[in-house]
Amino acid sequence: MRLYIKTYNSLLLKEFLQQLQNHPKLKNVTSYTWLPSQYKYFTVKKSPHVFGRSKEKYYLKTYLSVVNFKFLRKRDLLIIFSILKFSKYKEGLGLKFIFSG
Secondary structure, three states, X not given: OEEEEEEOOHHHHHHHHHHHHHOOOOOOOEEEEEEEEEEEXXXXXOOOOOOOOOEEEEEEEEEXXXXXXXXXXXXXXXXXXXXXXXXXXXXXXXXXXXXOO
């Protein structure tokens, strides 16, 4: 099973991965890899009256990670879902589970 995680906050992602890694029942089950960050750039005009001279540039940085579960039993899956349910870090994370046989 793989868990893809996408977020805009790198500290949130680090804390969540640390929580998964430090769980006593999941120590030998998980391994994770960081994927390259993605940037999305935006340019906004400051005023509608000034055409091209005053622009502000912004960017949105997305952090990605993949968590691989080497071997998975039904009990391990229930532990993972209970961690996600009671975790304080789940609000800012986009999670995607992929089950492969």
